[in-house]
Amino acid sequence: MTRLTSDDIKGVPQDEMDLDSRLLSMTGKTVRGIAFEGAGLEDTGQDLSRFRVAVVPITSGLGVIGGFAASVDAIVRRLGFDSHVTAGTDVKGFAEAVADDVDMVMMADDDMFIAYNTRNGEQTDNAYGTAIGYAVALRNAAGGLEGRDVLVIGAGFVGGNAVRILRDMGANVSVTDIVLAKAEAVAERHGVAVLEDVNHAFSSFDLILNAAPASFPGELMREGAVISTPGVPHYFDEEGRRKARAIIHDPLEIGTAVMAVNSIRRLL
Ligand code: 2YC
Numbered sequence: 709m710t711r712l713t714s715d716d717i718k719g720v721p722q723d724e725m726d727l728d729s730r731l732l733s734m735t736g737k738t739v740r741g742i743a744f745e746g747a748g749l750e751d752t753g754q755d756l757s758r759f760r761v762a763v764v765p766i767t768s769g770l771g772v773i774g775g776f777a778a779s780v781d782a783i784v785r786r787l788g789f790d791s792h793v794t795a796g797t798d799v800k801g802f803a804e805a806v807a808d809d810v811d812m813v814m815m816a817d818d819d820m821f822i823a824y825n826t827r828n829g830e831q832t833d834n835a836y837g838t839a840i841g842y843a844v845a846l847r848n849a850a851g852g853l854e855g856r857d858v859l860v861i862g863a864g865f866v867g868g869n870a871v872r873i874l875r876d877m878g879a880n881v882s883v884t885d886i887v888l889a890k891a892e893a894v895a896e897r898h899g900v901a902v903l904e905d906v907n908h909a910f911s912s913f914d915l916i917l918n919a920a921p922a923s924f925p926g927e928l929m930r931e932g933a934v935i936s937t938p939g940v941p942h943y944f945d946e947e948g949r950r951k952a953r954a955i956i957h958d959p960l961e962i963g964t965a966v967m968a969v970n971s972i973r974r975l976l
Contacts, residue, residue, distance in 0.1 A: 710921045710940050711818065714774035716959045721775065721782040727958050734954040735848035740787050742848070743965035746840040747973045756788035759972050761812045762805030765797045769818035772797070780814055783964045812971055814964075821964075823971040832970045838938045838963030839869030840970075842917055845962065846936035847877060849954045850915050854878040859913035861906065862920030863890035866938060870917050871898045884909040885920070926951055938963065 719725055728738040735742065744751035761784050765777040777793045784791040789812075794801035805813045806826070813824045821834035847853045856879050860871050863885035871894050875881045881900040885891035888904055895902035903909040910916065911928040918924075918937035926947025929935075935944070936956045944955055 711770065712773055712776065712940060712959060714776070716940055717773070717775050717779045720779035720960055723782070723786065725958065727961055731845065731956070734956055735845050737845070737848050739783075739961055739965045740969075742841055742844050742962060743787065743969040745844045745848075746837070746966040747970040749969065749973055749976065754976055756969075756972075757790050759789050759812065759975070760808075760810045761789045761791035761814060761968065762801075762808060762810040763791060763793045764801035764805060764813060764815040765793065766815050766817045767797050776816065779960055780816075780964055783961050784814070784968045787965055787968060789968060811975065812968065814968070821967075823967040825971045825975070828974060830971060830974070832967045834963050834967060835865035836869050837966035837970060839866050839919070840873050841962035841966040842866075842919075842936045842938045842956065843870055843873045843877060845956045846874075846915060846917055846934060849934045849936065849956060853915070855880060856915055857882070857913060858915045858917065859884065859903070859909055861885070861910065861916065861918045861922065862939065863887070863894040864919065867917075867919035868894045868897075870919055871895075871900055874917065875900055879915075882909065882913075886922075924948065 763777045763781045765772050794804045796804045823832045858879040860883045884903040884906045891902045910924045916935050923943040926945045929948045929951045932953045934954045
């Protein structure tokens with residue numbers, strides 16, 4: 709799984725990329741709108757401030773990422789949740805959250821990032837949240853995906869979830885990965901096509917969900933392509949940015965927002 713750097717997320721707490729206005733222009737939805745749609749809910753302006761969230765910094769493995777807990781906290785506050793970062797880290801922080809009787813705990817180590825609902829024990833992980841958030845964003849930007857050819861690049865945790873989700877949305881999904889065996893395994897599991905040549909695949913589709921830490925030269929991009937691309941690091945050259953109808957990206961927010969809303973959907 710790709711590990712964020714503090715540089716990747718330095719603009720998140722203050723929303724420096726102004727994600728909502730960019731998403732509105734490309735998809736017609738805000739982060740909150742995509743998160744509710746990803747959670748299978750109608751956004752009727754529900755007040756989320758009655759839900760208390762604790763974000764617990766985790767020091768295991770490669771340790772905390774500067775700004776990660778503050779970014780997650782800011783993201784869920786922007787959705788309307790009553791959120792805070794615990795004073796303690798790890799088990800101490802988790803124990804603090806439980807003693808504080810919060811509704812949801814959000815925490816990430818080097819392998820998983822989860823939202824845990826303390827009321828019903830449900831958990832939503834970031835791979836799922838990111839996959840469905842970026843699939844929903846692609847569907848809105850494309851004006852529907854029924855019967856449409858969609859390419860998923862990357863057969864990892866996010867890509868594998870995205871293949872299943874896009875197939876269930878009625879898309880005609882193909883999957884590719886630089887490790888062919890990974891793409892074949894995902895294609896086999898979800899009954900979709902596998903494409904061996906990643907670059908050729910990229911140049912053959914108008915609708916792409918890029919779940920790989922990969923960038924592609926603009927010369928390979930189809931004119932008017934819609935690229936829904938959670939992958940980090942993120943880069944498209946000037947030609948790619950000009951040819952694309954939309955390039956949907958953020959380093960953390962959409963996946964985190966879906967996790968939080970999905971985690972409390974049964975309490976709404
Ligand atoms: O600051 C902390 O609590 C760290 N333990 C957080 C480590 C997150 C590692 N995962 C990632 O960087 C990415 C995120 C988008 C979530 C999943 N992978």
